[in-house]
Amino acid sequence: TKADGSKFGKTESGNVWLDPEKTSPYEFYQFWLNVSDEDAAKYIKIFTLLPKDEIDKLVVKHQEEPHLRLLQKELAKDITCRVHSLEAYNSAVEASQILFGKGTTEMLKNMDEKTLLSVFKGVPQTEVSRDEFDAGIGILDFISAKAGAFKSNGEARRMLKDNAVSINKAKIKESFELTSDSLLNDKYVLVQKGKKNYFLVKVV
Template sequence: MGSAFFEELKARGLVHQVTDETALEKQLNEESVKLYIGFDPTADSLHIGHLLPILMLRRFQQNGHVPIALVGGGTGMIGDPSFKDQERQLNTLDTVKDWSQSIKNQLSRFIDFDDATNPAILANNYDWLGELKLIDFLRDVGKNFTINYMMSKESVKRRIESGISYTEFAYQLLQAYDFLNLYEQEGCLLQLGGSDQWGNITSGIELLRREKEVQGFGLTMPLITKADGTKFGKTEGNAVWLDPEKTTPYEFYQFWINTDDRDAVKFLKYFTFLSLQEIDAIEKEFTAAPEGRQAQKALAKEVTTLVHGKAAYEQAVHISEALFSGNIKDLSADEVAQGFKGVPSYQVQEADDLNLVEILVTAGIESSKRQAREDIQNGAISVNGERRQELTDSLTESDKLGGRYTVIRRGKKKYFLLIF
């Protein structure tokens, strides 16, 4: 631990707001500090919007501090109003429990719960919020906050116009109570979160001051914005998940490799553990020759390896290269499934005629036999990356990649998948 750590966080652009910076920096330099971030289970997987906070926990752990990952099994039942335009759907207890478990499993890939010197701690706020009696809560927690104070929070203000339920209005008190509990149980003094969490975090610090007369700290990270103005973490309108079943490692890799030139270096500082010197060297090379996409390549490599491991990263590169060069024959069945996820597909039946003209029509790739014949003769049809121009051609065993798939391309861009 040394002053260098906090300075590095700032140099990476990871510090947006902080309460009493001087005191916090002193504390971080002098002792191992316990800190927490909450993750509400609003789905069965975390997504890349959660990646920055998760990696912050990892950064603190690598620097000798003790991260507490708080799964919001209790708060997840309520829903955080912060910067949401409308009320959330409420989920059942069983659903939230299942989701909490999968989130725990995902977190353990990034932070070490078995580290010998400073193991991370996993907590679930359902353990205390689930037992909480309303009268006690109103007397012990509610008494410390005026309505005026709660209304002054940006996250609440934004919703007063459109309407906010009492349930979501009370959310900041529950989050404050979490901080108090983690202080009592673990001696936790620092809460981290996205910049949208500032109001909730400062409420917790206020409760610690009033109930325990201790100084707690809050630190928020910037909200990630993209240079082109679109929302970070979505691709074609879908969230990019950390679960490989929901977003394949190839899709994940593609998300990072397609980063805008204007964002690539900033994201290297946010999302990787490359040193600032290494990032500086990449930036120089990238600025000199942006077409080489050095920054995006380094970013995609680091983040994909971090989240999915080296083998999955190498596989993603292999798929990308095969698709770019047209060497589709080199792909395994698993790689085909990843690389062509989402393209129109057809499940081939036992009775189907595998003559090329026939199967193109049966699979709905061509509208008629006449059109199919025309496209074949014009060289517009390729099978596994190879052009087929014979009308008498049929698909054979050797056309089934990994014994399962045949990739048909019509024209330059239209891909179809036949599944055997």
């Protein structure tokens, strides 16, 4: 059991599996990254192959600066690399950066569909027909009516003027035009309102 009394290996969405088909490397990495300080100190001794003196140093550093979450980061790195691969770990870190602020359009475009959907699980998702998309949708209509990011075009226009709207992690203006180049994995567009509000539109 974990420090909060709940069962180990369980998340809100179910079990954590070693099989990447059941739990993506990103979700696996996030599971370890989000454990409590108390559990991280316990798990790093059980589940990693780090030497005792290295673990002891990490625990001391973590206690000095708990906000940096050094134990969780080392725990997540070690286990993700061994269960999956260094490449999977690096992809998971990049994916986390995309969701939590530092990601770039290039990172997003390099992400495979499965990771993309893992990262943005829980984000509001809508669909637009490919015929409609190809015919051309104005950006105000797209981010308001289609993505559902705004209640009105007026609100969307104000946020665009405030430089608070992004498509695929790139800030846009009202003059922005959607094209096939705007599609991630040839079918998705990520709309971001402000810093933390995401909306995923699937072109079907």
